[in-house]
Amino acid sequence: MTVFQRLSQTTHGALSSAVFDILVIGGGIVGAGIARDAALRGLRVALVDQHDFAFGTSSRSSRLLHGGLRYLAQGRIGLVREASVEKLAIRRIAPHLAEPLPFLFPTYRRTAWPRWKLSAGARIYDLLCGRSNLGGSRTLSVSEITGMLPGIQRRNLTGGVRYFDGLTNDARLVIDTLRSASKAGATAANYVRFVHASRTSGGWDCLLQDAGSRGDLYARARVIVNAAGAWAPKIPRSRVRLRLTAGIHLVLDRNRFPVPEAVVMAEGNRILFAIPWGDRVIVGTTDTDYEGPLEDVRACDGDIRYVLEVVNSAFPQVGLGARDILSVFAGVRPLIAPSRVRKGAPSDISRSHQMRVPEAGWIDVTGGKLTTYRLMAEQTVDLVGGMLKRDLPACRTAREPLLDPSEVEGVSGILPPPPTQATVEHYCKHEWARHLGDVMLRRAGWHFYHRDADEIARKAAAWMAEILGWDAGRQAAEMLRYQQESPALAGLSPPA
Numbered sequence: 001m002t003v004f005q006r007l008s009q010t011t012h013g014a015l016s017s018a019v020f021d022i023l024v025i026g027g028g029i030v031g032a033g034i035a036r037d038a039a040l041r042g043l044r045v046a047l048v049d050q051h052d053f054a055f056g057t058s059s060r061s062s063r064l065l066h067g068g069l070r071y072l073a074q075g076r077i078g079l080v081r082e083a084s085v086e087k088l089a090i091r092r093i094a095p096h097l098a099e100p101l102p103f104l105f106p107t108y109r110r111t112a113w114p115r116w117k118l119s120a121g122a123r124i125y126d127l128l129c130g131r132s133n134l135g136g137s138r139t140l141s142v143s144e145i146t147g148m149l150p151g152i153q154r155r156n157l158t159g160g161v162r163y164f165d166g167l168t169n170d171a172r173l174v175i176d177t178l179r180s181a182s183k184a185g186a187t188a189a190n191y192v193r194f195v196h197a198s199r200t201s202g203g204w205d206c207l208l209q210d211a212g213s214r215g216d217l218y219a220r221a222r223v224i225v226n227a228a229g230a231w232a233p234k235i236p237r238s239r240v241r242l243r244l245t246a247g248i249h250l251v252l253d254r255n256r257f258p259v260p261e262a263v264v265m266a267e268g269n270r271i272l273f274a275i276p277w278g279d280r281v282i283v284g285t286t287d288t289d290y291e292g293p294l295e296d297v298r299a300c301d302g303d304i305r306y307v308l309e310v311v312n313s314a315f316p317q318v319g320l321g322a323r324d325i326l327s328v329f330a331g332v333r334p335l336i337a338p339s340r341v342r343k344g345a346p347s348d349i350s351r352s353h354q355m356r357v358p359e360a361g362w363i364d365v366t367g368g369k370l371t372t373y374r375l376m377a378e379q380t381v382d383l384v385g386g387m388l389k390r391d392l393p394a395c396r397t398a399r400e401p402l403l404d405p406s407e408v409e410g411v412s413g414i415l416p417p418p419p420t421q422a423t424v425e426h427y428c429k430h431e432w433a434r435h436l437g438d439v440m441l442r443r444a445g446w447h448f449y450h451r452d453a454d455e456i457a458r459k460a461a462a463w464m465a466e467i468l469g470w471d472a473g474r475q476a477a478e479m480l481r482y483q484q485e486s487p488a489l490a491g492l493s494p495p496a
């Protein structure tokens with residue numbers, strides 16, 4: 001029996017053998033956070049994801065831990081305050097996944113972001129963090145901002161503001177949260193789909209399906225939590241109504257676009273970011289209504305061109321083109337639909353979250369942001385305690401470290417670790433990696449960072465073959481599957 005068969009038999013056995021207090025549908029950051037919180041409070045927890053953990057939006061974000069300066073301008077003070085406190089909590093529990101990131105926001109005459117307003121906003125932003133932000137904000141003169149960003153557009157420039165948020169690694173935050181949940185006793189299974197649930201006297205009988213074998217599995221749970229992100233409305237019994245908006249990011253070589261710190265580029269009311277990521281820069285994002293397939297969200301030609309144009313107009317001498325793009329990624333925001341009819345610009349829709357109980361023993365958790373996942377989890381588990389009529393211990397997730405430093409060394413962080421067989425072995429044996437894409441796209445992120453990602457993928461496939469017992473056919477099939485899953489630049493014609 002291969003390592004993989006042994007691991008998956010154990011998980012499947014665990015899923016069917018117990019009555020769980022909670023079954024969580026969805027292994028994105030929200031589901032992972034709920035599983036961890038519930039397990040730490042002594043509940044019996046199972047979590048399933050139909051794909052890999054973090055397959056959905058939680059590996060396709062801008063990776064910012066932020067209150068959202070933009071939401072402050074929209075008057076959403078409560079949301080900004082909530083997220084500002086949460087970004088500090090993530091820094092406390094997972095310092096390897098939360099680095100302070102300074103932002104330079106150049107300001108211009110006759111725009112929606114005058115310097116005086118931004119400067120006052122940044123000061124309020126610092127205060128909303130409660131104690132102190134990850135760094136203090138500061139107003140910049142024209143000579144200061146041009147000294148820091150020599151290539152910036154100078155026409156109508158009035159100066160700028162420097163403020164702080166945090167940088168994370170979204171997919172790693174999910175995986176490390178699940179590792180922590182699993183250490184606390186949760187059972188987590190990727191590639192297991194929730195199909196439906198029927199009521200019993202004590203809760204629910206759940207039908208699950210193994211995505212590989214297509215075999216049925218059964219699990220019993222007292223409460224079901226629907227944390228399926230953009231898929232949430234499709235879950236049987238769900239009452240969730242969402243408005244989906246897509247956003248894309250481009251990864252560029254930092255030599256081609258040498259920004260010393262993160263930069264905010266305003267385009268009308270919208271803002272885009274250039275975010276330094278080691279030797280790379282991540283540029284994004286867009287925010288447009290989305291109706292395409294959820295399993296295959298791709299960056300379209302028009303969106304890529306738009307992002308390049310914003311950079312080229314903010315930094316006129318950079319002259320970026322399609323040839324400069326190393327990788328791309330695109331994701332869908334599961335925003336709470338304010339009404340049945342689609343009204344207003346996507347960027348105006350609130351990023352707040354919601355827990356609803358459409359019937360006894362069922363919770364729909366929707367909306368929110370990566371930054372607020374911990375709070376969403378705490379509020380959901382409080383609700384579960386009420387449903388189970390149990391006095392649960394207080395939530396510990398804002399203080400309890402996610403993992404010990406020795407457990408993350410060399411395998412988890414903001415930057416990808418060096419590609420080695422030992423790292424891949426760790427992902428397979430301790431982080432549920434089953435397919436090549438699980439390693440390349442989510443656990444390590446090598447696909448997005450390295451120019452020779454295909455070469456690394458071939459090596460990783462050979463290592464996985466050794467570790468998981470794949471034959472040559474399976475190894476070739478995994479290469480193909482990874483290439484189909486990886487968000488390619490196919491079809492992008494050179495810019496005019």
Ligand SMILES: Cc1cc2nc3c(=O)[nH]c(=O)nc-3n(C[C@H](O)[C@H](O)[C@H](O)COP(=O)(O)OP(=O)(O)OC[C@H]3O[C@@H](n4cnc5c(N)ncnc54)[C@H](O)[C@@H]3O)c2cc1C
Nearest residue numbers: 026028029030050056057058062064194229231247370371
């Ligand atoms: C472009 C973009 C940029 C963003 N930038 C930021 C940012 O910088 N900072 C920030 O705080 N937030 C950001 N966000 C928001 C943030 O990424 C999301 O709010 C968050 O990742 C949503 O997590 P989730 O767990 O709800 O959903 P997901 O991560 O999508 O997880 C849902 C999971 O449910 C699984 N699932 C679905 N159906 C089933 C089923 N039947 N059975 C089992 N499993 C199922 C899916 O496979 C999926 O893995 C951004 C979002 C986008 C799109």
